[in-house]
Amino acid sequence: MSETSPAPGGPSIDEQAITAAIDAALAAIAAAATTSELKQVRIDHVGDASVLSTANRAIKDLPKDQKAAAGKLVGQGKGRVQKELAARQQKLAAAEEEAALAAETVDVTLPTDLRPRGAAHPLTVLQDRINDFFVGIGWEIAEGPEVESSWLNFDALNADPEHPSRSLQDTLYVAPEGSGMLLRTQTSPVQIRAMLERGAPLYVACPGTVYRADEIDATHSPMFHQVEGLAIDKGLTMANLVGTLDAFAAEIFGGKPITRLRPNHFPFTEPSAEMDFRCFSCEAREGLDHDADPSCRVCGGTGWIEMGGCGMVHPNVLRAAGVDPEEYQGFAFGLGIERILMLRNSVADMRDMVEGDVRFSQHYGTEI
Missing domain, CATH: 3.30.930.10 (Bira Bifunctional Protein; Domain 2)
Known part of the structure; x- marks a missing residue:
């Protein structure tokens, strides 16, 4: 079955939609090139308006016999996305810090004026x-x-x-x-x-x-x-x-x-x-x-x-x-x-x- 089977007219969680949302989130995480882009990915895929967060809020309205399966599906998927987000954040932050240090590097071996020339007022x-x-x-x-x-x-x-x-x-x-x-x-x-x-x-x-x-x-x-x-x-x-x-x-x-x-x-x-x-x-x-x-x-x-x-x-x-x-x-x-x-x-x-x-x-x- 591609979705839980509630009573007629009751709420449901589409398993295929959850799987697609997880795959889309993982792809977006891998494609993020900067920490600012990754921040937007986080908002889009695990933010309050995302598919995963919406599905997680809907679990409370499911019949008792379906809550466990739905919770496992959504929870594991969201946990996987959060883990990838953390790993990608660490990698991108380290790369940006290294680039900043390289850009600010000062060659201390270059000659300098040890007595800067002043000027009278x-x-x-x-x-x-x-x-x-x-x-x-x-x-x-x-x-x-x-x-x-x-x-x-x-x-x-x-x-x-x-x-x-x-x-x-x-x-x-x-x-x-x-x-x-x-x-x-x-x-x-x-x-x-x-x-x-x-x-x-x-x-x-x-x-x-x-x-x-x-x-x-x-x-x-x-x-x-x-x-x-x-x-x-x-x-x-x-x-x-x-x-x-x-x-x-x-x-x-x-x-x-x-x-x-x-x-x-x-x-x-x-x-x-x-x-x-x-x-x-x-x-x-x-x-x-x-x-x-x-x-x-x-x-x-x-x-x-x-x-x-x-x-x-x-x-x-x-x-x-x-x-x-x-x-x-x-x-x-x-x-x-x-x-x-x-x-x-x-x-x-x-x-x-x-x-x-x-x-x-x-x-x-x-x-x-």
Whole structure:
């Protein structure tokens, strides 16, 4: 008989169908080439919807005298399939592991660079180049502490007691409250120190790290680098300032960069101006006859990137440093080194400079 013989109208299990299902399962197992294919075979042939599992659930509805034979038929068949599945799984898994190990093999006998070549951070390289420029035109390089007194950072620079730059929104003060100490917001205190120590005439550049209470974004950071210049001598004018800045831009960027001086106000200079560079990220870089991209995140759609302030040194600043403003005049400027790097090397986001990814530095290689 090809199937059990239940009472008329009762359930039955087709022996031929069970045998065919077992043969199909064994063939599929043998044909599986990967463990993922074998997983699908398992689902198809012994899963809940398979012929064997359906028949196994139907045994409970058979007459008592047929349950033993049907259980033996289905149980032995399913056990045989499960055994073949386990053997095939072991074989395929071993083969895949061996293939993976072969693919990941490293030849330890190959020569390697035991001293990988590093790279100085681009900001360090650029600052050194800026220093070289000023030394080359006969200026001195001066440095000072990053934790400064409020007098040197503000009062000596002619900043009013209520000036907005003194607020907690802009300046990071050092505890305890009322100590009068802060993280310098500019390298201008170094200029005051230089005038107090050396007097006039004086030509000095002051590179260094400064701090502001800013959120980091594409063009701002709470910690960044500036280079400030101060020239004190007899007969200096705004023309000397413009000539110095233009020579600096030509040296750092090459050619004739597009720059402008925009009237502004600073407590420590009079007259005062902002130095801007044409945006490097949008169409504005093509020249003054090209409009900026309104959606440009770098220049904000203006076509210009603010580089820093400049102007003629205010007489009150000269007096605070012990220099006679009736005899000496001077000019001063402050430029952001990060923004110079962005313009010079097409760095679109200032955050790339501070994330610590060594690939950012290695990308620049060695500059000659």
